[in-house]
Amino acid sequence: MAKTNEDQFKNVISHAKEYGFVFQSSEIYDGLSAVYDYGQLGAELKNNIKTYWWKSMVQMHENIVGIDSAIFMHPKVWKASGHVDGFNDPMIDNKDSKKRYRADQLLEDKIERYKKDGKTNKAEELQAAMDDALQNEDLPQLKALIEQHEIACPVSGTRNWTEVRQFNLMFSTQFGAMAEGSDAVYLRPETAQGIFVNFLNVQKSGRMKIPFGIAQIGKAFRNEVIARQFIMRMREFEQMEMQFFVRPGEDGKWFEYWKAERLKWHKALGTSPEKYRFHDHVKLAHYANAATDIEFEFPFGFKEVEGIHSRTDFDLKQHEAFSGKKMQYFDNDLNEDGKPFGNYVPYVIETSIGLDRMFLLTMIQAxxxxxLSDGEKQDSRTVLHLHPCLAPIKAAILPLTKKDGLPEKAREIMDMLKFDHNLTYEEKDSIGKRYRRMDAIGTPFCITIDHQSLEDNTVTIRHRDSMEQERVAIVDLPKIIGDKVSWKNLLS
Structure with missing residues (x-):
């Protein structure tokens, strides 16, 4: 019986826990909703995804630099950015289950069900009505749509709903003895503002010329009410963002440039092109004049992985107004009239990718x-076809037996390769079982040391995807592995 998309997703979640990629946070205390820990292999894979992004953004672009700003920021930052007054989601409560839901997500789920049932017209009709209500911030209309389409609470099964209300997603906390007294301090809901408030610091200290970008990887926090779809939607998550500062009037050109560049970055990993699509925003954020999402087809439908936004000069002008400090750039390049462009507040193109979503995408795709059954012989394997650059472990060192000097020879090879690559050493169980374990965690190479290795300094190297084996000289291993796992394969 063929597996459904839902079965596949459940299997990926189970696999992630079984092999040390992702665990429920505080699991021994029954967990914390929408919070997850990355295990020993998950941390490696996550770091490799971060490295790929950082290298492609910072190392490969002469005009992009990276920073690491603090999670805590002055409360006025979030007032200026609009998060204090406008960072809300339309929420609705079920009176019987006492559960709270995002109204738009309840409607999106209904749209997906209509599509699955072949009711395309109903799906399109509801989508248009929901988009209109969200565009006009018509909360009563959102509730009317929920009632009209008979949407029930997934927990209680009833349709006993409250009114739709706006709910702020920021976590607030206390910060020592603050001079501001009553002001709350927030855990940042995004990393972008740390870049904007450092715009002049970076520009002046780095002598940066427009156009230039500032990149950052960091944690962000949102009080998401709906915990679902594993690590798709979490309260503590990580973002990889880049803000690209351009001349006013050139934002359209750079918006199109970064759309194309970012899609190329995703496709370089070997993902099927048809799994990706652009989705233009119907309702633009208060700071944007253009916005699109790169969406990936997960087992539960197309969902956003990365956003490209043309943020205009909103952020820098807001911080200029709230701080009283000028956030302008003096451009002494000459315009068409032969005069310097002079002082202006730059426009900004943002690329923002959710690291956790990218991690999930990578696991699902791999x-x-x-x-592997052959006639009467039943056989199977679970394999992660991770790009060699992203694989947590690059090679497994496997002595055929625990005796006859094979472990000692294996350790010599381990010592030779470990300075350049993350390796694992295994001598327990049959060689076949060890191969299967390595397939399951995405290890591209298995290096088997046998009695012949002691005679002629050769080993058997097994390739994960093809399962083909070849005899190679030990001295050639650094080049064979190095060529396959080199970042050049992705970045070029």
Whole structure:
């Protein structure tokens, strides 16, 4: 019986826990909703995704630099950015289950069900009505749509709903003895503002010329009410963002440039092109004049992985107004009239990718259950077809037996390669079982040391995806592995 998309997703979640990629946070205390820990292999894969992004953004662009700003920021930052007054989601409560839901997500789920049931017209009709209500911030209309389409609470099964209300998503906390007294301090809901408030610091200290970008990877926090779809929607998550500062009037050109560049970054990993699509925003954020999402087809439908936004000069002008400090750039390049462009507040193009979503995308895309049965012999394997650059472990060192000097020879090879690559050493179980374990965690190479290795300094190297084996000289291993896992393969 063929597996459904839902089965596949459940299997990926189970696989992630079984092999040390992702665990429920505080699991021994029954967990914390929408919070997850990355295990020993998950941390490696996550770091490799971060490295790929950082290298492609900072190392490969002469005019982009990276920073690491603090999670805590002055309360006025969030007033200026609009988060204090406008960072809200339309929420609705079920009176029987006492559960709270995002109204737009309840409607989106209904739209997906209509599509699955072949009711395309109903889906399109509801989508248009919901978009209109969100555009006009018509909360009563959102509730009317929920009632009209008979949407029930997933927990209680009843349709006993409250009115739709706006709910601020920021976590607030106390910060020592603050001079501001009553002002709350927030955990940042995004990393972008740390870049904007450092715009002049970076520009002046780095002698940066427009156009230039500032990149950052960091934690952000949102009080998401709906915990679902594993690590898709979490309260503590990580973002990889880049703000690209351009001349006013050139924002359209750079918006199109970064749309194309970012899609190329995703496709370089070997993901099927048809799995990606652009989705233009119907309702633009208060700071944007253009916005699109790069969406990936997860087992539960197309969902946003990365956003590209043309933020105009909103952020820098807001911080200029609230701080009283000028956030302008003096451009002494000459315009068409032969005069300097002079002082102006730059426009900004933002690329923002959710690291956790990218992690989930990578796991789903790589996961495969293969039937290897041959006639009467039943066999199968679960394999993660991770790009070699992203694989947590690059090679497994496997002595055929625990005796006859094979472990000692294996350790010599381990010592030779470990300075350049993350390796694992295993001598327990049959060689076949060890191969299967390495397939399951995405290790591209298995290096088997046998008795012949002691005679002629050769080993058997097994390739994960093809399962083909070849005899190679030990002295050639650094080049064989190095060529396959080199970042050049992705960045070029």
């Amino acid at each position: 996961y495969e259950e293969q039937d």
